[in-house]
Amino acid sequence: MVKKDKDASTQERILLAAKKVFVGKGMAGARMQDIADEAGINKALLHYYFKNKEQLFEKIFQEAATLLFPKLNIIFDSDLPLFEKIEKFAEEYITVMMLNPFLPLFVLNEITRDPNNFVKKIWTGDKPHPQKLMQQIDKEVKKGTIKKISAVQLLMNLTAMIIFPFVARPMYQLTIGINEKEFRAIMEERKTLVPKFIIDSIRK
Amino acid sequence: MVKKDKDASTQERILLAAKKVFVGKGMAGARMQDIADEAGINKALLHYYFKNKEQLFEKIFQEAATLLFPKLNIIFDSDLPLFEKIEKFAEEYITVMMLNPFLPLFVLNEITRDPNNFVKKIWTGDKPHPQKLMQQIDKEVKKGTIKKISAVQLLMNLTAMIIFPFVARPMYQLTIGINEKEFRAIMEERKTLVPKFIIDSIRK
DNA sequence: GTCTATACTCGGATAGAC
C-alpha cells in the first residue's frame, strides 16, 4: 500500500523534525517554518498532518516525558536492596539520557512553565512515585545500617548528580572547557562513580 | 530634581518587571505588553526607555549572570583548605539563590540557547575559573588525604547538588509533594548537609 | 515623560489548485 507508507514516512519525518526543533528552542521559540524546513516539507503540509502548533507540541512533549519518567517506577518499586537500587538507577538513567541529552532541560522547562498542564496532559495517573524508595531509606537509617539522612535529601542528591550534568553541559563546557567526547566519557564514568560516591558517604 | 527621580523610578519599575517576565517566560516567551503591564505603563513608554526587546533582555540577562557567577571566583581562588572551601561555597551559593530561585534555570537556558552570545556579551573577561579549586583537589588526592576522584567529577557533584534543586523544584514539588515552605527548609538544611555529604564520601 | 493611535513585521493558519 504505497499511500500508507508514504504517509507514515512523512509523519515520521515531521515528528523527528519537531522533536529536534522543540527540544532545541522550546515551545515559544520554535517556528513552524523551522520544523517544516527540517522535515523537508512546507508549512501547509505540516498543518495538514497536525492541526496546529499546540497539538504538535503536546505530542512531542508527551513522547519526551514518557521516555524520561515511567521507567523510574520500575526501579523505585523493585525489591532490590538499597545500594543495588541506587546503582541500577544511575546506570539506567544515565544510559537513557545519553541518547537524548537535551530532553531533561526541555522537560524541566515545560514543567516549570506550566505545572498544571503537565499534570493534566502528561501524568494521567502514573507519575513517578519514589515513596517506596524513600521508605526504604528511612528503614535503613532506623536499622542503623546507613548514616542518618532524610530520604528527601538523599533522593535530591542522587537525582541531582545524575541529571544536572545534562542540564548544565554547556556551562561546564564553557567553564572547564570539556568537549563533546570528553563529556560522554565523564558521563560514562558517572554511571558507577555516582553510586560509589553516595554509598561511600552514607555507609557506616 | 523631581524629573530625575521620576525617571529613575520608572526605569526601576521597568527593570523589575522585565526581570520577572523574562525570567519566568524566557526571551522568546516574554511579551513587551506583559512587561509594560507589570510595570504599570504602556508599550510606547517601554520603548522610550529601551529601544527594543533585545536590548532590554541583554540588560536583564547580564544582571542575572552577574549575580550568579562572578562571586564564584572569590571562593574558587581563596586560600582556604579544601573542606572549608566546599563548606563556604555551599553556604554562600545557596544563600544567593534562595533570593532568586528562578535565575539558575533562566541562565542555563540562555547559555544553552546561544553559548557564543553568552561568552561575548556576558563573560567579557572574567568567567568562572574553578581551575585553582580543581588543582587543590588533585593535590589532596595525590597527598592521599582524600580518596581518589577526578577533580571534574567532584566539581560536578558539588555544583549539581547545590544548583539542581532550584532548577528542578517544580518537579520535586509534583513528585514528592513538598510545598514552598518545606522547600525553603530543605534548602536551608542543604547549606550544611551537602558539604557534610561530600566530605563523608571523600574523606579517608 | 507619558499617552493614544497606528504602522509594520512575523509567523500561524487556511484556501484552493494540482
Next chain:
DNA sequence: GTCTATCCGAGTATAGAC
C-alpha cells in the same frame, strides 16, 4: 498528499499630541 498563495492575528516598534 503536496504545493503556492494568501490571510490574519499577535506583537514589536514608531509618530505625534499633550
